[in-house]
Amino acid sequence: MRFFELFYKYVLGVVGIVLISCISVFFTDGFQLNVNLYFQNVWGVIRSLFTPSDWFFHQFVGYELLEKPLFSYVLDNYLYSMTILFAALVIAIVFGMVFALSTFGLPHKMKRAIHTMLNGLEALPDILFIFILQMVVVWFFKTYDILLFEFAYIGDRIYLSPILSLCILPTVLFYRSFLLLLEEEWKEDYVQLVRSKGFSKMHVLMWHCLRNIKISLVIQSRPIVWVTLSSLLVIEYLHNFYGIVRLIFFDSRPFVIAMALILIFTPFYIIYSVLEWSFKVKQTEEFSDSRVSMRGMKLISMESMKLANPGMHFFSSIKKMSRFFVSLCKKPTFVMALIYLLGLTILSFMYSYIAEVPVNTIKIFQDEQGTYHAPPHPPGDGGLLLGSDTHGHPILSMLIVGAKYTILLTALIAFLRILIGYVLSIPYLFWLGNRSKRMITNMADGMQFLPLSLIAYILLVHVLIFNEDQRIVAESVRTSNIILEISILILFAIPVVLNTIGREADEILRKDFAQAAILLGGSKSRLFFRHITVHLFPKLVHLFGQQMIQALQVLMHLGVFGILLGGGLMSGGAAYQSLTYEWTGMFQALRMGIMTDRYWLIVPVLVLYVLLIFSIQSVVKSIISIQQQKIGVYSGKEYAKIVDNKGGRSSSRMRELNKESFVFIERS
Numbered sequence: 001m002r003f004f005e006l007f008y009k010y011v012l013g014v015v016g017i018v019l020i021s022c023i024s025v026f027f028t029d030g031f032q033l034n035v036n037l038y039f040q041n042v043w044g045v046i047r048s049l050f051t052p053s054d055w056f057f058h059q060f061v062g063y064e065l066l067e068k069p070l071f072s073y074v075l076d077n078y079l080y081s082m083t084i085l086f087a088a089l090v091i092a093i094v095f096g097m098v099f100a101l102s103t104f105g106l107p108h109k110m111k112r113a114i115h116t117m118l119n120g121l122e123a124l125p126d127i128l129f130i131f132i133l134q135m136v137v138v139w140f141f142k143t144y145d146i147l148l149f150e151f152a153y154i155g156d157r158i159y160l161s162p163i164l165s166l167c168i169l170p171t172v173l174f175y176r177s178f179l180l181l182l183e184e185e186w187k188e189d190y191v192q193l194v195r196s197k198g199f200s201k202m203h204v205l206m207w208h209c210l211r212n213i214k215i216s217l218v219i220q221s222r223p224i225v226w227v228t229l230s231s232l233l234v235i236e237y238l239h240n241f242y243g244i245v246r247l248i249f250f251d252s253r254p255f256v257i258a259m260a261l262i263l264i265f266t267p268f269y270i271i272y273s274v275l276e277w278s279f280k281v282k283q284t285e286e287f288s289d290s291r292v293s294m295r296g297m298k299l300i301s302m303e304s305m306k307l308a309n310p311g312m313h314f315f316s317s318i319k320k321m322s323r324f325f326v327s328l329c330k331k332p333t334f335v336m337a338l339i340y341l342l343g344l345t346i347l348s349f350m351y352s353y354i355a356e357v358p359v360n361t362i363k364i365f366q367d368e369q370g371t372y373h374a375p376p377h378p379p380g381d382g383g384l385l386l387g388s389d390t391h392g393h394p395i396l397s398m399l400i401v402g403a404k405y406t407i408l409l410t411a412l413i414a415f416l417r418i419l420i421g422y423v424l425s426i427p428y429l430f431w432l433g434n435r436s437k438r439m440i441t442n443m444a445d446g447m448q449f450l451p452l453s454l455i456a457y458i459l460l461v462h463v464l465i466f467n468e469d470q471r472i473v474a475e476s477v478r479t480s481n482i483i484l485e486i487s488i489l490i491l492f493a494i495p496v497v498l499n500t501i502g503r504e505a506d507e508i509l510r511k512d513f514a515q516a517a518i519l520l521g522g523s524k525s526r527l528f529f530r531h532i533t534v535h536l537f538p539k540l541v542h543l544f545g546q547q548m549i550q551a552l553q554v555l556m557h558l559g560v561f562g563i564l565l566g567g568g569l570m571s572g573g574a575a576y577q578s579l580t581y582e583w584t585g586m587f588q589a590l591r592m593g594i595m596t597d598r599y600w601l602i603v604p605v606l607v608l609y610v611l612l613i614f615s616i617q618s619v620v621k622s623i624i625s626i627q628q629q630k631i632g633v634y635s636g637k638e639y640a641k642i643v644d645n646k647g648g649r650s651s652s653r654m655r656e657l658n659k660e661s662f663v664f665i666e667r668s
Contacts, residue, residue, distance in 0.1 A: 009442050018045050021258035027459045041254045048255045057251040081243030088167035096174025121172045123613035126231045130165040131594045162239045173224045181213040222448045230451040268449045327626050334622035337615035348404035358401045362392045387600040402581035414547035416490050421497035428502040444499035453557035464567045478566045478579050508532050538624045545620035555584040
């Protein structure tokens with residue numbers, strides 16, 4: 001019975017992949033909504049999956065388009081890609097666990113420094129790790145005349161460089177996950193009992209804590225795997241080897257796309273099915289309570305909509321928001337982050353409005369000594385403070401103009417993802433049964449094994465790239481292309497966001513206070529908006545920060561391939577000029593900047609990008625901290641202050657709590 005259930009879920013996942021792969025027909029020549037053509041392609045892909053004679057792909061050899069057997073490519077290159085991917089994941093898990101166990105016993109201040117360092121590493125773009133590793137190899141070769149390893153595919157297959165490049169970011173993420181889960185598990189009562197029997201700390205960590213965090217680790221590993229899959233596309237491109245992901249570069253027909261995505265999805269589905277069966281990871285259970293169902297009651301009752309004094313309620317809400325903002329302004333990190341975000345955004349709008357030509361083009365010019373200078377101009381050349389790019393555009397002007405697009409649009413993507421997921425969680429919580437919730441969970445789990453960067457590239461590659469002589473056309477459709485790209489990045493993340501928010505809301509609904517509200521006759525609307533939302537808000541804020549950073553990462557991956565926000569102009573067959581000068585698109589110059597020692601092409605945007613990630617993290621942490629206090633959750637230091645103010649003395653164990661851990665206390 002278990003086998004048939006797993007097979008049924010796998011078939012559903014494959015059907016979803018087929019439906020996703022055929023969406024590309026809407027974007028073949030611009031954006032055209034041809035529903036009949038779409039379903040014809042869906043049927044054609046399904047039929048081809050059961051017709052081995054159709055298993056071929058097209059590839060240009062010189063100027064001739066040839067048909068090559070798909071099976072031979074898959075047997076060779078697919079195994080190559082999967083070897084690199086799984087080797088990187090195994091290294092990340094092993095080293096993440098070793099680092100967490102070895103640093104767990106460090107003093108509190110050192111662990112706080114480690115958390116800060118991990119936040120900093122997460123803020124760095126993953127493509128930067130690739131080039132840093134390559135530059136270290138080049139530097140070592142120039143200095144000692146010893147080549148550590150090959151880092152570009154030139155006929156002989158390379159393994160070490162792509163594996164090391166791919167494993168750096170997931171190692172950081174697994175290290176952080178292991179460390180946080182172990183710190184949380186260490187506060188359990190059984191740990192103190194085992195320690196009182198004389199067992200060492202390492203014994204408790206290895207034989208008790210690691211076993212008890214395995215289910216949480218399986219759940220938290222899904223987004224890490226998603227990040228690694230998204231990075232695999234960039235790894236294959238920058239290391240110049242052809243794996244399963246770059247198969248789509250040869251042939252972008254829906255059948256080839258479906259085959260590539262199925263091959264990526266299948267091994268991870270099998271692995272996680274085995275892990276969930278072995279560890280008994282429970283699916284979402286139906287919360288059956290006659291009071292919750294409220295037979296036939298409407299979602300929003302009329303009584304809950306009645307307000308004694310609408311004006312007073314409005315001013316009360318404004319007063320609460322003002323007090324909340326004042327509390328946030330007492331946190332220096334929040335103020336600094338807000339100044340950075342709002343300051344850059346306002347400056348960008350003002351500069352774009354005041355300047356007649358926001359971004360000038362400075363080509364070849366002659367200085368006072370008669371020397372000719374061609375782009376890219378270094379800093380100080382021709383009065384350029386930060387230099388120019390390869391097209392002669394001043395770096396400083398590009399950063400200022402692109403700030404509003406980078407900050408506002410990524411925030412909009414994250415906000416709409418959370419808002420749609422939050423609104424859909426209402427029917428998820430009150431209307432859907434156990435079977436429907438499991439279907440959403442299965443769909444979300446399947447989507448996490450499909451790299452969003454790859455899906456967005458497939459859909460937008462024929463839409464957002466224009467020839468240099470099509471500038472007028474590209475600028476006329478820039479706004480519509482921005483809306484289209486934002487819509488794609490939002491819609492394909494909705495199942496995952498809805499599953500996350502819905503399951504969190506389901507857990508809150510099981511709490512005692514929610515049960516008490518139900519027993520007292522509270523309506524569904526009051527229960528959701530007055531009780532569940534208050535406790536769900538910190539998680540929504542945390543999820544907002546994650547989604548904003550994820551959107552930045554996807555835009556950066558797309559920028560490497562010339563898929564720029566709002567569109568880009570192709571010049572010389574390789575270089576791309578952005579129409580919006582959005583920051584992530586400037587990372588396409590990373591390779592040239594590092595390899596040719598023209599660091600001004602990448603250092604300014606890298607600094608602003610890292611500060612943007614830090615600002616997002618600071619704002620999110622500040623909001624979560626204030627909201628946690630409103631519902632009676634305090635950090636370890638805050639708890640100690642409250643106890644001292646009441647005349648008591650806090651225990652040494654409470655004072656040593658990690659700053660990121662929270663405890664519930666009774667509010668007076």
